[in-house]
Amino acid sequence: MAMKIRLARGGSKKRPFYRIVAADSRMPRDGRYVEKLGTYNPLLAKDDESRVQMNMDRVNYWLGEGAQPTDRISRFLEAAGVMEKKERANMKKAVPGKKAQERVEEKAAKAEAAAEAAAEAKAAPAEEAPVEEATAEE
Incomplete structure (x- = not known):
């Protein structure tokens, strides 16, 4: 029987409100479980002690029996110091697509060209100004 430690x-x-349970992996999420190992209340503040409560003796027993914790449970166990932290894949879901990146690059190029044009326009009147003053004095 493939056991998992997961949230119900x-x-x-x-x-x-979640129960931390040891259950057969073939059972539904909220279905039958073998043993309740603790609770998790996500509505409480992150620094609240009663947000995650686990019976560590029983959790260690089930880990010793070969039960696999889900990702969320493994994070709880890492925070408790039972498991070592593991490297997780950074999926880069926040990175924009190709078209959006191209639009950003085009916008940056236009802004750079506008800035250069403004700098040239600023420099050109400064050079022409003394010439105009000399013609105005005559």
Whole structure:
């Protein structure tokens, strides 16, 4: 039997509350489980002690039996110091697509060209100004 340590959702709509359970991986998320190992209340502040509560003796027992923790549970265990931190894939989902990157580059090029034109326009009247003053004095 492939065991997992995972979250089983409880609570009402928009008020989540989770049980940390040891369950057969073939069972549904909120279905039958073998043992309740703790609770997780995401509505509490992150520094609140009662946000994540686990029976560490039983968690260590199930890990010793070969139960695989889910990603969220492994993060809880890393924070508790039971597991060593592992490297996770950074999916780069926030990076814009090719077309958006091209538009940003085009916009930057236009802004740079406008800045150069403004700099040239500023420099040109400064050179012409003394000539105009000399013609005005005559």
